[in-house]
Amino acid sequence: MTFGIDDLPVRDELRGKSPYGAPQLDVPVRLNTNENPYPLPEALVERITERVRAAARDLNRYPDRDAVELRTRLAEYLTKTTGHPLDTGDVWAANGSNEVIQQLLQTFGGPGRTAIGFEPSYSMHGLIARGTGTGWISGPRHADFTIDVPAAERALAEHRPDVVFITTPNNPTGNAVPAETVLALYEAAQAAKPSMVVVDEAYVEFSHGASLLPLLAGRPHLVISRTMSKAFGAAGLRLGYLAAHPAVVDAVQLVRLPYHLSAVTQATALAALEHTDTLLKYVEQLKTERDRLVAELRAIGYEVTESDANFVQFGRFADSHEAWRKILDRGVLVRDNGVPGWLRVTAGTPEENDAFLDAVREVKKEQNT
Numbered sequence: 001m002t003f004g005i006d007d008l009p010v011r012d013e014l015r016g017k018s019p020y021g022a023p024q025l026d027v028p029v030r031l032n033t034n035e036n037p038y039p040l041p042e043a044l045v046e047r048i049t050e051r052v053r054a055a056a057r058d059l060n061r062y063p064d065r066d067a068v069e070l071r072t073r074l075a076e077y078l079t080k081t082t083g084h085p086l087d088t089g090d091v092w093a094a095n096g097s098n099e100v101i102q103q104l105l106q107t108f109g110g111p112g113r114t115a116i117g118f119e120p121s122y123s124m125h126g127l128i129a130r131g132t133g134t135g136w137i138s139g140p141r142h143a144d145f146t147i148d149v150p151a152a153e154r155a156l157a158e159h160r161p162d163v164v165f166i167t168t169p170n171n172p173t174g175n176a177v178p179a180e181t182v183l184a185l186y187e188a189a190q191a192a193k194p195s196m197v198v199v200d201e202a203y204v205e206f207s208h209g210a211s212l213l214p215l216l217a218g219r220p221h222l223v224i225s226r227t228m229s230k231a232f233g234a235a236g237l238r239l240g241y242l243a244a245h246p247a248v249v250d251a252v253q254l255v256r257l258p259y260h261l262s263a264v265t266q267a268t269a270l271a272a273l274e275h276t277d278t279l280l281k282y283v284e285q286l287k288t289e290r291d292r293l294v295a296e297l298r299a300i301g302y303e304v305t306e307s308d309a310n311f312v313q314f315g316r317f318a319d320s321h322e323a324w325r326k327i328l329d330r331g332v333l334v335r336d337n338g339v340p341g342w343l344r345v346t347a348g349t350p351e352e353n354d355a356f357l358d359a360v361r362e363v364k365k366e367q368n369t
């Protein structure tokens with residue numbers, strides 16, 4: 001018998017659990033983690049190299065602990081793209097929006113407190129809640145994956161959670177949440193208890209509609225979380241950020257590790273922010289491909305959930321894991337998020353999407369015979 005995890009004094013709530021793990025398989029077409037398929041443009045790679053070279057000369061020193069220049073540039077990007085004026089003090093940045101979410105839960109959740117999400121949704125909200133000792137409540141959705149507002153309001157009144165997650169566009173289903181729903185849930189959450197409402201806009205740049213960031217005006221308990229992993233095509237950078245009332249930014253600094261954002265990360269993100277126009281051009285191509293996937297999947301005979309993201313949820317399958325395996329056998333990796341009957345595919349390059357569509361056409365034919 002080898003010594004294993006069960007022989008260690010790990011916390012009771014972690015016993016028997018599995019770590020987050022989208023399979024990283026070496027197959028020709030990988031459309032399973034909602035990455036942007038386009039590598040960074042060469043001019044940006046050059047600029048990153050320049051900025052990182054300059055940062056390397058100072059690596060004997062700790063980085064700017066408050067990442068002031070980066071937060072200023074992020075505030076400018078958000079102001080320009082949403083029309084809602086923001087300053088450095090309204091923005092916070094961390095290693096991916098996962099770390100932003102972790103810092104929010106460390107600050108506003110924790111032992112004896114609870115967080116709610118409306119599932120199926122981004123599974124890391126619940127996993128990070130568990131990791132921070134925050135109780136997790138699974139809130140309701142309709143069968144079409146929209147949020148059941150009256151049921152959600154009842155859940156907020158009953159459980160009085162400390163943190164409310166609303167993901168829009170939602171992952172893995174792809175649908176956006178209307179502003180009226182977010183406002184109704186914000187009001188219900190405040191009536192139950194002055195709790196924090198975190199709107200996770202990881203995919204908002206791909207949306208048909210606008211960002212909900214302007215809702216921050218006059219709502220100090222609202223937080224908008226964003227990432228450079230999707231639209232910016234920089235998942236490997238690990239840079240997430242939030243916009244909120246400056247008091248929220250002050251509060252998360254109580255839990256952040258000192259110097260959490262390395263000088264190399266800050267330099268790379270600053271270089272990427274100099275190239276937002278080029279990067280966001282790929283977003284338009286991906287939106288077109290996303291819409292093509294929706295149309296072609298429907299033409300093949302699949303059901304598809306409306307998508308405002310860079311991925312599409314499709315079904316239905318009697319056994320979604322078996323369908324996932326059949327698509328994988330044809331060299332295409334999609335995602336089985338554990339939503340019974342459904343799978344999720346990320347919009348890739350036109351060639352990758354063609355390979356995916358060929359694979360699912362064959363799977364459908366097999367299903368029908």
Ligand SMILES: Cc1ncc(COP(=O)(O)O)c(C=O)c1O
Pocket residue numbers: 033034095096097098099122167171200202203226227228229235238239240
């Ligand atoms: C809804 C949502 N939020 C946040 C993230 C985390 O992104 P990152 O930590 O790369 O910023 C993801 C990643 O897939 C996501 O789907």
